[in-house]
Amino acid sequence: MVRSVACACLAFFLFAAAAWSAEWKAGVGRAVITPDRPIYLSGYASRNHPSEGVVHDLWAKALALEDRRGGRVVIVTTDVIGLPRWLTDLVAARVQKAHGLDRARLVINAAHTHTGPYIRGNLPTMLDLAPDDQRVVEAYAQKLADTLVTVIDAAIRDLAPAEVSFGNGAAGFAMNRREPTPNGVRIGENPAGPGDKDVPVLKVTGASGKLRAVLFGYACHNTTLTGDFYKISGDYAGFAQLELERQHPGSTALFIMLCGADQNPSPRGTLALAEQHGQTLSAEVSRVLGSRMRPVRGPVRAAFEIVELGFAPHSRETFETRLHDPNPSRVRHAQAMLRDYDERHPLRRYPYPVQAVALGRDWTLIALGGEVVVDYVLRLKREYGAAGLVVAGYSNDVMSYIPSRRVLKEGGYEPDTSMLYYGLPGPYDEAVEDRIFGAIHSLMSKRLGRRPRTTSER
Numbered sequence: 001m002v003r004s005v006a007c008a009c010l011a012f013f014l015f016a017a018a019a020w021s022a023e024w025k026a027g028v029g030r031a032v033i034t035p036d037r038p039i040y041l042s043g044y045a046s047r048n049h050p051s052e053g054v055v056h057d058l059w060a061k062a063l064a065l066e067d068r069r070g071g072r073v074v075i076v077t078t079d080v081i082g083l084p085r086w087l088t089d090l091v092a093a094r095v096q097k098a099h100g101l102d103r104a105r106l107v108i109n110a111a112h113t114h115t116g117p118y119i120r121g122n123l124p125t126m127l128d129l130a131p132d133d134q135r136v137v138e139a140y141a142q143k144l145a146d147t148l149v150t151v152i153d154a155a156i157r158d159l160a161p162a163e164v165s166f167g168n169g170a171a172g173f174a175m176n177r178r179e180p181t182p183n184g185v186r187i188g189e190n191p192a193g194p195g196d197k198d199v200p201v202l203k204v205t206g207a208s209g210k211l212r213a214v215l216f217g218y219a220c221h222n223t224t225l226t227g228d229f230y231k232i233s234g235d236y237a238g239f240a241q242l243e244l245e246r247q248h249p250g251s252t253a254l255f256i257m258l259c260g261a262d263q264n265p266s267p268r269g270t271l272a273l274a275e276q277h278g279q280t281l282s283a284e285v286s287r288v289l290g291s292r293m294r295p296v297r298g299p300v301r302a303a304f305e306i307v308e309l310g311f312a313p314h315s316r317e318t319f320e321t322r323l324h325d326p327n328p329s330r331v332r333h334a335q336a337m338l339r340d341y342d343e344r345h346p347l348r349r350y351p352y353p354v355q356a357v358a359l360g361r362d363w364t365l366i367a368l369g370g371e372v373v374v375d376y377v378l379r380l381k382r383e384y385g386a387a388g389l390v391v392a393g394y395s396n397d398v399m400s401y402i403p404s405r406r407v408l409k410e411g412g413y414e415p416d417t418s419m420l421y422y423g424l425p426g427p428y429d430e431a432v433e434d435r436i437f438g439a440i441h442s443l444m445s446k447r448l449g450r451r452p453r454t455t456s457e458r
Helices: 002-023 085-099 131-157 235-247 271-289 316-320 328-342 375-384 405-410 413-417 432-447
Strands: 024-032 059-067 072-078 106-110 160-170 174-176 178-181 184-187 198-206 211-218 252-257 263-265 300-310 349-359 363-368 389-392
Touching (some): 024 211, 059 131, 059 252, 059 300, 072 252, 072 300, 072 349, 085 106, 085 131, 106 252, 106 363, 160 271, 178 405, 184 413, 198 271, 211 271, 235 252, 235 271, 252 389, 300 432, 316 328, 349 432, 363 375, 363 432, 375 432, 405 413
Parallel strands (some): 072 106, 211 252, 363 389
Antiparallel strands (some): 024 059, 059 072, 160 198, 178 184, 198 211, 300 349, 349 363
């Protein structure tokens, strides 16, 4: 009798272990992407010479997840300002050819550090580079594309049984930067403005229970360091990843940038503050990792759609009046727009990527292109509930700021002035939020089986 009970218990535990190991497989790939020579840093138009040293390395990291049916998704994080469509499309095509991974199942996010290298095609009219500097930028972009493919390949080849769970924390150093003044909205500090303090955490452990990877996010610009800082770093997000990996040897920490386009770190301006904010964020992630987290089940489902965003009306005369502007960025922008008119293809619409990835009904990632203001995540949490919902901007293509209807009407840097540096003709039209949410609702309902909550449920 004792022997039969022991055998039954052993069989039960073996069955449970087999069931657990079959739920997920996970793999991680990583590579240093620090430039090997001085290069212009991106994010501030005031910079006038290449970088001057390195605070810490920049990384590209990939987390691959595979459900028990073989369904996969790969999430890639990068310590750069933003990745343009030409680069992510190139990487996605190569990965699909090598691994059969559908475009909907590859998320490529940029941390938006302003102390990272200038990326060809991102913020194309921000800087006027000399030919030698332009060649450095071009070479870096090509090498980066190759590295991203290698990192994704490594993550897929690393797939092994894993357990996945999630939780949420909060960090308070992000502050709305759209400060109302009698002369309009300026970049400053607006404590009363909307924000999102959420720190979503996805935990991946191996068969031994040891932490293999942690994916975490925050909705705040990586702009602790300002335009007079010329050393390469990942800003607060870089420091947070380093600290988490120091605390958990052998693990990989991946930072995903959320909808922080109108949020800045506060206070900001020094390297010590960047490290401080990184410590704050890593401490909160560690707290969540040590708490009771909710298990994530499969299967993986994913959807990807391109929606056309329209611009406000413009004409050739719109840009001819700016050719003698004292601001060189406005002149460069006007010249670029007039070249489009000369070539008879002035830009009227932009193909905008919207992506949704679901791990069962437990965890959903909405990945949006561009620098998305916080209004988008706040609305999505109202409509779908906050539990297990992560909304990232800066994904798959960083082509511009993405304003909400409110921000568009208020004006200021994000919806208007920033277009000078992104090389787009001007602000989006008033349908921008409606078009993006139309695509989100379509993907969520038709492909993921999730519908917005009714007004009474919110």
